[in-house]
Amino acid sequence: MTGPLIQISALEKTFVRRSVLHSLDVEIADSDRIALIGSNGAGKTTLIRCLLGHYRHKGDILLDGEKVSTHNRGMLESIAFVPQLPPPLKMPVTDLIHFSCQSGKAEKEKIWDIADQLGLELDLLLAIPFNRLSGGQKQKLLIAIALARPAKLFIFDEPSANLDPAARAAFLDLLAQHKDRAMVIASHRLEEIASLVNRVIEMDQGKIVLDDRISDRLKEGDRRLCTLRVAESSAALTKTLSDWTFSQDETGTAFHGHVAGGDMIRFLSTLSRYGGLLSDIRFENLGEDEISSHTD
Amino acid sequence: MSGKARSGLILSAGLDLKEAMRSRWFHIYSLVFTGLMVLLISMGITESRVLGFTGLSRLLVTFIQLTMAILPLFVLVTTVRSLVGDREAGTLEYLLSFPIKLSDWYWGKLLGRLFVVVVPIGIALVIAAAFSLIKGHALPYLEIAYYSGLVVSLALCFLGFAFFLSSIAKSTEFALGLSLLIWLLLVAFLDLILIGVLIRENFDPDFVLAIALANPLQTFRTAAMILFDPQLVLLGPAAFLILDNFGSQGYVFWALAYPSGLGLVFAALGFWRMRSGDLV
Numbered sequence: 079m080t081g082p083l084i085q086i087s088a089l090e091k092t093f094v095r096r097s098v099l100h101s102l103d104v105e106i107a108d109s110d111r112i113a114l115i116g117s118n119g120a121g122k123t124t125l126i127r128c129l130l131g132h133y134r135h136k137g138d139i140l141l142d143g144e145k146v147s148t149h150n151r152g153m154l155e156s157i158a159f160v161p162q163l164p165p166p167l168k169m170p171v172t173d174l175i176h177f178s179c180q181s182g183k184a185e186k187e188k189i190w191d192i193a194d195q196l197g198l199e200l201d202l203l204l205a206i207p208f209n210r211l212s213g214g215q216k217q218k219l220l221i222a223i224a225l226a227r228p229a230k231l232f233i234f235d236e237p238s239a240n241l242d243p244a245a246r247a248a249f250l251d252l253l254a255q256h257k258d259r260a261m262v263i264a265s266h267r268l269e270e271i272a273s274l275v276n277r278v279i280e281m282d283q284g285k286i287v288l289d290d291r292i293s294d295r296l297k298e299g300d301r302r303l304c305t306l307r308v309a310e311s312s313a314a315l316t317k318t319l320s321d322w323t324f325s326q327d328e329t330g331t332a333f334h335g336h337v338a339g340g341d342m343i344r345f346l347s348t349l350s351r352y353g354g355l356l357s358d359i360r361f362e363n364l365g366e367d368e369i370s371s372h373t374d
Numbered sequence: 375m376s377g378k379a380r381s382g383l384i385l386s387a388g389l390d391l392k393e394a395m396r397s398r399w400f401h402i403y404s405l406v407f408t409g410l411m412v413l414l415i416s417m418g419i420t421e422s423r424v425l426g427f428t429g430l431s432r433l434l435v436t437f438i439q440l441t442m443a444i445l446p447l448f449v450l451v452t453t454v455r456s457l458v459g460d461r462e463a464g465t466l467e468y469l470l471s472f473p474i475k476l477s478d479w480y481w482g483k484l485l486g487r488l489f490v491v492v493v494p495i496g497i498a499l500v501i502a503a504a505f506s507l508i509k510g511h512a513l514p515y516l517e518i519a520y521y522s523g524l525v526v527s528l529a530l531c532f533l534g535f536a537f538f539l540s541s542i543a544k545s546t547e548f549a550l551g552l553s554l555l556i557w558l559l560l561v562a563f564l565d566l567i568l569i570g571v572l573i574r575e576n577f578d579p580d581f582v583l584a585i586a587l588a589n590p591l592q593t594f595r596t597a598a599m600i601l602f603d604p605q606l607v608l609l610g611p612a613a614f615l616i617l618d619n620f621g622s623q624g625y626v627f628w629a630l631a632y633p634s635g636l637g638l639v640f641a642a643l644g645f646w647r648m649r650s651g652d653l654v
Binding site: 127130131132133134148149151152154155157159161163164165166167168169173177178180181182207220 | 389476651652
């Protein structure tokens, strides 16, 4: 295939005279792993619902070059979706798994395998109604079902909101294992998913205000030497930077350390919490060869 | 129908069927109908006689009248929340993200719900038939088949209304309010006194008849009567209009076909409304 997996042209959505999406043009390639970011009301969920065919809209959505209509089966066979809030389904877990296998062609063994990796003991939950599970259990099951489907594009809407730290780490590992497929991950925590994505789309008031391909400038193997200064010392910042293996000078206001290309967004997002303290920040590109001499 | 399409329809019907069977309303609904039948039997109604009817026929006359009072309201109140409730809760968003045809999902849901609504009444009829056999009464197969057909027709009619209302309503409360309003309207025009007033006020008799025939509740009621009262003596002057225009057999056919057709038309309108608008 030469063209994009999904092509969105002049997409507009209006609710009772209130425009929510303004003429969006986006292409999603089958190698894209997109972080879809933006504040509440930016239009992320509306865009996702248009992709899923849940909303009538103006403009075109093309799948593999073919225009698709609302609730198009071909489109939905290509997409596996995890909603932001787990739906209050009353059916037992076993029925939900059966439904996803029958309608979404999810592989049963794979659901078990992924659930296991996320720390979910499915055998104990099969007879329990889905809405009686804990928030984390629901989210894990929906993730397992989505990842077990033979989809070309995964759409996750705030996927790790209900997960405990261990499950979140396992989930991110699972996503890393599926890098061969396109992903759209809507999240408020860019730093968390930064290492997984190769493209960031930021939305604001129904428009795309940033569409940045990370791999264009930073390769995962690239390393950068970072030097930063703070106006006054901060125990919290010192602790955070020590987690990134940064060293601190004797004044306590200057730090040095290496940041991998793939971790750049995560690092900057983490740092943004201390923006008020920063007085200077510099990056020096070391390339892949120099890193070994610096670390020796 | 292709195998794939059939499996989508059956999958959706099965989901709704299981969902309904787990819900409390279904347990109460089943209990009401089977309990009612047991109550009627224990009251010795099969031994009484009205207009020459006794045994199971007599029991059915009473049971069918009670069905008309209970079934429409139960169907409306429990079903009207279905689509709009799923939409509000986010269930629809998730389930419709799977590649299941919208038509399979919608009509499968209706099929499942029809089964759920009809089965408890079927069980009640089986209880009655079993009791009748034990007591040595003859089984009136034709009447049982006819009443069963009327029940399916009435259920389909109100399911159609409920699916339509549920697909156009923006909230569960609104859908419930609207369904009760429609039920009240139909009950109001069920009242033969009201129809009598219309005749007294010199309304065109054809117009009055049209109101009576357009009301599926009245159609059901008249059709239930016609089997044990073929001349519709109980109905008064309206009977002449009905029998002159339809004849006894014609009205039986009308009573089976019209509510079913009306329900299917409303269900189709609901589906069209869903397909032509936002799904969630």
